Amino acid sequence: MGGAHRAVTGLRVALLLLIGAPVGLGAGLTALAALGWQPGLGGDLSLAGFAQALALPGIGRSLWLTLLTGLGATLIALALSVPLSGWLIGRAGAARVLAPLLAVPHAALALGLAFLLAPSGWIARLLAMPLGWSVPPAWPLPGDPWGGALIVGLVLKEVPFLLLVTLAAAAPRDIAAEMAVGRSLGYAPGRVWARLIWPQLYPALRLPLFITLSFALSVVDMALILGPSHPPTLVVQILRLLMAPDLALRVPASALALVLLGLIAGVVALWIGAERGVASLGRHMVRAGRRGRAWPGCAAAGAALGAGLPLLALAGLALWSVAGRWTFPQLWPEGPSLARWGRVDWSVLGTTLGLGVVVTALALALAVAVLEAEDRARRPLRIGALIVLPLLLPQIGFLQGLTSGFLVLGLPPGPGAVIWAELLFVFPYVLLALAGPWRALDPAHLRAAAGLGAGPWRVLGRIKLPLLQRPLMAAAAIGFAVSAAQYLAVLLPGAGRVAVLATEAVTLSSGADRRLAAVYGLLLALLPLLGFAAALVVPDWQARDRRGAGDGA
Amino acid sequence: MALELRDVTIAAPGAAQPLFAPIGLRIAAGEVLGVGAPSGMGKSSLIAAIAGHLPPGFTLHGQIALEGCDLRALPAERRGVGVMFQQAHLFAHLSIGDNLALALPPGVRGRAARQAAVVQALERAGLAGMAARAPASLSGGQRARVALMRALLAAPRALLLDEPFAALDPGLRAEMRGFVMAHLQAAQIPALLVSHDASDLAACARSLALRPFDSV
Numbered sequence: 212m213g214g215a216h217r218a219v220t221g222l223r224v225a226l227l228l229l230i231g232a233p234v235g236l237g238a239g240l241t242a243l244a245a246l247g248w249q250p251g252l253g254g255d256l257s258l259a260g261f262a263q264a265l266a267l268p269g270i271g272r273s274l275w276l277t278l279l280t281g282l283g284a285t286l287i288a289l290a291l292s293v294p295l296s297g298w299l300i301g302r303a304g305a306a307r308v309l310a311p312l313l314a315v316p317h318a319a320l321a322l323g324l325a326f327l328l329a330p331s332g333w334i335a336r337l338l339a340m341p342l343g344w345s346v347p348p349a350w351p352l353p354g355d356p357w358g359g360a361l362i363v364g365l366v367l368k369e370v371p372f373l374l375l376v377t378l379a380a381a382a383p384r385d386i387a388a389e390m391a392v393g394r395s396l397g398y399a400p401g402r403v404w405a406r407l408i409w410p411q412l413y414p415a416l417r418l419p420l421f422i423t424l425s426f427a428l429s430v431v432d433m434a435l436i437l438g439p440s441h442p443p444t445l446v447v448q449i450l451r452l453l454m455a456p457d458l459a460l461r462v463p464a465s466a467l468a469l470v471l472l473g474l475i476a477g478v479v480a481l482w483i484g485a486e487r488g489v490a491s492l493g494r495h496m497v498r499a500g501r502r503g504r505a506w507p508g509c510a511a512a513g514a515a516l517g518a519g520l521p522l523l524a525l526a527g528l529a530l531w532s533v534a535g536r537w538t539f540p541q542l543w544p545e546g547p548s549l550a551r552w553g554r555v556d557w558s559v560l561g562t563t564l565g566l567g568v569v570v571t572a573l574a575l576a577l578a579v580a581v582l583e584a585e586d587r588a589r590r591p592l593r594i595g596a597l598i599v600l601p602l603l604l605p606q607i608g609f610l611q612g613l614t615s616g617f618l619v620l621g622l623p624p625g626p627g628a629v630i631w632a633e634l635l636f637v638f639p640y641v642l643l644a645l646a647g648p649w650r651a652l653d654p655a656h657l658r659a660a661a662g663l664g665a666g667p668w669r670v671l672g673r674i675k676l677p678l679l680q681r682p683l684m685a686a687a688a689i690g691f692a693v694s695a696a697q698y699l700a701v702l703l704p705g706a707g708r709v710a711v712l713a714t715e716a717v718t719l720s721s722g723a724d725r726r727l728a729a730v731y732g733l734l735l736a737l738l739p740l741l742g743f744a745a746a747l748v749v750p751d752w753q754a755r756d757r758r759g760a761g762d763g764a
Numbered sequence: 765m766a767l768e769l770r771d772v773t774i775a776a777p778g779a780a781q782p783l784f785a786p787i788g789l790r791i792a793a794g795e796v797l798g799v800g801a802p803s804g805m806g807k808s809s810l811i812a813a814i815a816g817h818l819p820p821g822f823t824l825h826g827q828i829a830l831e832g833c834d835l836r837a838l839p840a841e842r843r844g845v846g847v848m849f850q851q852a853h854l855f856a857h858l859s860i861g862d863n864l865a866l867a868l869p870p871g872v873r874g875r876a877a878r879q880a881a882v883v884q885a886l887e888r889a890g891l892a893g894m895a896a897r898a899p900a901s902l903s904g905g906q907r908a909r910v911a912l913m914r915a916l917l918a919a920p921r922a923l924l925l926d927e928p929f930a931a932l933d934p935g936l937r938a939e940m941r942g943f944v945m946a947h948l949q950a951a952q953i954p955a956l957l958v959s960h961d962a963s964d965l966a967a968c969a970r971s972l973a974l975r976p977f978d979s980v
Contacts (some may be wrong), residue, residue, distance in 0.1 A: 301820075388853055391817040394840040395847040396867050396918045407866070410857040490857075497858060498865040498878065502841065 215587040222584045223592060229577070230635055231597050237613030238604065244465035244612065250619045252458060264463035264470065269442030274474065277445040280358040280438065281428030282478055284365035289420065291366070291513060292373035297404030298510035299374060300386055308518070309378075311743045313371040314689070315521060316696035318713045319736035321364050321436040322720055322728060323524025325353040326531055328360055331539060333527055339540040347539055353437045361438040363520075365427050370517055372423060373416070380415035381408075401510070402503030410493060422602045424482065425475050429605030432698035432713060436720045445471050446607050453611055453703070461611070468608045475605060525736050531729035551726040556710075560734060563695055563711040566626070567738075570633045571690035574641040575683065577634075581642060582649045583671055598642060601635040610703045617704065624706030632700040633693075641690040648682035649675075681750045688746035692739035712738065765793035767814070767922045767954040770827040773977075774809045777821030783809060785975040786826065791922075791954035796945060798971030799958045805974050807958040811924045814956070815847050816840030830922055830954075846920035850927045852907035854899035860910055861886070861895030867917040885913045888947075905936045912944055916951055923948065925957040929964060941967050 240250065245261070247254040264270065299309075326332050330347035338344070353360040386408060393403030434444045442448065445467060452464035535546030585592050610632060617628045652675060660670045676683065698713045705714075712735040719728035768790045773782035783806030791797045801807050812818045814828055817840055828835045835843050854863050864882045872878050886892055889909040891902075899907060908928065915923060928944065929937045945967060948955045957968055965971040 385851070385853075387817070387819070388849055388851065389855075391812070391815065391840070391847055392849070392853045394817065395815055395843075395845060395920070396914070397841050397844075397869070398866075399841055407855050407858075411855065413857075494858065494862055497862055498875075500866055500868050500870045500872070500878070502870060505839065505841075 215584070219584050219588040219590075219592060222580060223594065226577075226581070226594055226597060229631075230601065230638065233613050233616075233631060233635060234600050234604065234609055236616040237609030237611070240612030240616050241465045241468050241609055242612075244461055244615075245469045247462055249458070249461060250615050254462075260462035260466035261470075264466040267448070267463070270448070270467075273442045273445045273448050274470075276358050276439060276442070277428055277471070277474065278478070280361045280365065280434075280444060281424065281430075283358075284362045284369060284427045285420070285424050287362065288366045288369035288373055288423070291370050291517070292377060293405050293409055294401060294510045295370065295513055295517065296374050296377040296381070297401060297409070298514060299378060300381055300404070309371045309375050310685075310689070311740055312518060312521060313368075313375060314692035314739040314743055315525070315736050316692070316713055316739065317364075317368055317430065318432040318436065318696070318698060318716045318720075319528070319732045320368060320521055320524060321433040322716055322732035323521070323528045323736070324360070324364050324367070325436050325720065326527050326725065326729065327520075327524050328352040328363075331537075333523070333542070336540060336542050345540060354440055356439045356441070358439055358444070361430075361434055361444070364433050364437045365430065367517065367521055368433070369423050369427065373419065376416055376419040377409075377412060380412040384408075384411075397502045399503040399505045401506060406493065406497055410490070418599065421479055421482070422599070424478060425603055425605060428475050428478060429471060429607055431607065432717050435717050445474070446605070449607050450699075465611070468605070468611075471605055472608050525733070528729045528733045528736065531726055532733050534726055534729075551724070551730050554727060555730055555734075556715075559710050559712060559715050559731075560738075562626075562709065563713075563735075563738065566629060566633065566701075566709075566711065567691045567694040567742075570630055570637050570694045571641070571687050573630070573634055574638040574690045575645075575687055577638055578642040578645045578686065579676075582646060583667075583675075587667060598639040602639055606636075606699045610699055614704045614706065624704055624708060626705070626709055628704035629701050629709050632704040633697050636697060636700060637690045637693045640693050641686045644686035644689045645679070645682055648679055652678060680753075681746075684746035684750055688739070688742040691742040695735065695738050765831055765921070765952070765954065767791045767956065768827070768829045769814070770829075772810070772813065772824070772826030772828060774806055774813055774818070774825075775823045776806075776809075781977050782806075782825075783977070785977050787972075787974065788826075789956075789972065791956060793954055794949055794952045795970070796948050796955045796957055796968045798965035798968030799956060799974060800960060800962075800965045800971060801958070801974035803960055805976070807960075807974065808926055810974070811847065811926045811956070811958060814922075815845045815924055816843050817847075844919075844921040846915035846918055846923040848911055848915050848923065848925045848928045850930045852899070852904075852911035854907055854910060854914075856899055858899075859895060860891065860897050860899060860902065863899065863910060864895075864914050864917055867914045869919055881917065885917055889913045904932055905940055908932065908940055909943060912947060916947060920953060922953055923951070923955045925955065927959055927961075928957070929961070930959070938963075 243249070246256045246258070247260055248256055327334055329335070329352060330350055335344075335348055389408050390400065390403055393407045394400060398407070429446050431446050431450060434447050438444050438447060440447070443451075449464050449467045449471065452460045452467070530544065532551060533547040533549060534544035535548040537544035581592055581594065613632060614624055614628060617631070618624065622628050622631070656674060656678070657670055660674045665673065696713060698717060701709055701711050701714055712731055716728060716731040716735050719731055722728065770788050771786045772788070773784070773786050775782045784801070787810070789797060799807060799810065809818065809822065813824050814835065816835070816838065818824060824836070830843070830845065835845070854860070858866070861882050864885050865878055868878055868881055872881060882895060886895055889912075891906060891909065894902075899910070902910065925944070929940055932940055941964065957964065959965055
C-alpha cells in the first residue's frame, strides 16, 4: 500500500505540473502583463494598461455585446434544453446522435452557418423565388452588429452539450416512475419534466452551465466568423491587440483579459444570485397546481430544427466546396468543380491529425494513470478543481501568458507548446468520458483475476483495458474532436507557425475565396466525425472476429 | 363509480404470448381489490396499463373503463387514476408541503384555501407541522404516508397501488396497511392493490390471482 500511496502522490504532483502549473503560470503572467510587466521586456507596474484599454474606441459597446451574446445564448440554450431533454429522455440512442453533433468543431459550424445566413446563402436564395429578388438582399449577415448570428451559432453548439449533460444527470434516476407519478396527478408530461423532474437534476447541471457561460462569453473562433466586427466582442478586441506587431499593445490586451475574467465572474455571481429567485418562483407556480397541457410535436419540431440547421450548414459547406459558378437566385451551383480541392495544403490536414493523435494519446495515458492510481490507492485522487480550471477560465485569460512563460522556460512557440496547451483542454474531457465506465467495472471480474494470482499490472493489461475497449475508443474520439476544435490553443502557443484546419478555416472565412474556405471547413467538420465512426466500428469489427473464431471452434 | 376491466391482456415487446391469462374484474367505489401474482408476471404492467403508462412496444388488448368511460382513449394525465409505488417518489427539490400542494386540483383556489388543505392532509397523516421539511429528512414510513396523501389530494377517481408496502420494515408494514385501508375507505373510490405478499392480499376485501397464460 505504501507504494500505491507514493504513486498517487507522484501522480498528483505530475498533474499539478502538467495542468495546474501552465494555467497558473499563464494567468499569472497575463495579470503581470496587464499591470505593465512582460517577461523579457520588463516594465513598471501600473494601472495604465487598464486606462488605455478602457479608453479604446467602442470598448463599452464591446462589453455590452459580449454580455448580450454570451449570456443571451446561454439562457436561450438552457431554455431550449429543458423541453428537448424531456423529449429525448424516453428515446434510446439519442445520446448516440448528440455526441457526433457535439463533435463538429465551432469553426466549421460557424463557417457553414455564415454561408447559410449570408445574403447569397441558401436562406436568401430560398426566399428570393417567392419574393422575386434578383439581387442578394442587403442584410448585414453574418456579423450583424447586434450579435444575432453569433447567438444562433452559440445556441446550436451549446444545446447538444447541455442535452448530453442533462441526460447523463438523469441516467441514474427512475425517470419513468417519476413521470408516472406526475402524470397520475394530472400534469402534462412536459410540465412534469420541467417543474418536477428537471429541477432535481439542476445541481448536476450547474458546473457544466458555468463552463458554458464562460465559454460563450469568451468564444473566439465563432465570434471571428459570425460576430460583429465594428466593434467586435471583447475577446476579439483582445486578440486584435495581441496580434498587433507592437508588443506594447499586449499590456492593454492583458488588461482587457482581466476585465473579461471579471465580467465572467460577475455573470456567474449574478447567475447564482438569480437561482434562488427562479427556484422560489418555480415553487410558487408548483403550489398553484396548474396542470399545463401537452404540446404535441413542438419538441420534435425543435429537435428537428436544432439538428437540421447544423446539418444544413454542413451540407452547404459540402456544396460550396465543389461549386462552380453559382449566380444569385439559383438554388444549385453549376459544377461540380474540384478546382479548390486541388489548392488544399494537405500538410495542414496532416498537422491537425498529428496533433490530435499525439494529444489524445497523452490524455488517454494520463487518464488511465489517474483512474488506475485511484483503484490501487482505493481512494479518489481529488483533482476535480485542477481539471475544471482550464475549462472554467477564459482561454484568452491565460494562453498568451502561458506562451510567453513557456518561452522563458525554454519552450519556444511551436508544435510542442501547442501540444501542451491542447492537453489542458483535451485531458478533462477524456478523463470525464472514461471515468464513468471505468468505475462501473464489475469488481468481481477483477477480484477473480487477482484470486488467480494476477498482479495489478496484469489485471490492468489483460482485464481492465480489454473490457474497456469501447469506452477507451469513445474517450479517444471525444479527445480527438476536442483537439481538432482548438483554435486559440493553436494560434497563440503556435505563434502563427502552426497551421491547422481550424486556424485556416477562420483565416479564410474573411477572405474572398468562399469555396476554398468551404473545403477547409468541411475537412474540419468531417475529421472528428471520422474519429467517432472509428470508435463505433472498430470494436464491433474486432468483436465479430472473436465471435467468428469462437463459432468455428 | 366503478373500475372495470374486461378480457385485458398485455404482451411484452416482441413476446409471442401475453404475460398473463385474460383478466376481468369490477371494483366498486370504496372497495379495495387485491391482485396477487409471483413477480415477473406483469402486475406492474397491469397497473401501468390502467394508469396509462405502459411503455411503448407493449401491446394491450381488452377494455378498461372507469365510471363507464373508456380509459384507453385518454392520456395518463387525464384519466384521473392515481398511483402509489413501492418507493414514495417525493420530488426532492420541493418541501413536504409543496409535494402535497402540487397535487391539489387547480380548482381549489386561493393561497389560503390551498394551504389549509395541505395542513389538514399533514394532520391526517400524523405529520402535523412538517410542511417545511425536506423529503429526505423523513423516515420511510413517513414518506409513504405523504405519498398516499399526495395521491388522494389530487382527488382521483380510482387509485392503483403497486407493492406499496414492500419497502417497509415488517413492523411498519401492518401499521401502514391499516393507515392506507382506512384512507381508501374514506375516499370512496375503487382501489386496486397488487402485491406478492399474502398478508397484504388478506387485508383486502376481495382478492384474485393473475394466472399464467398457459393455463387458459
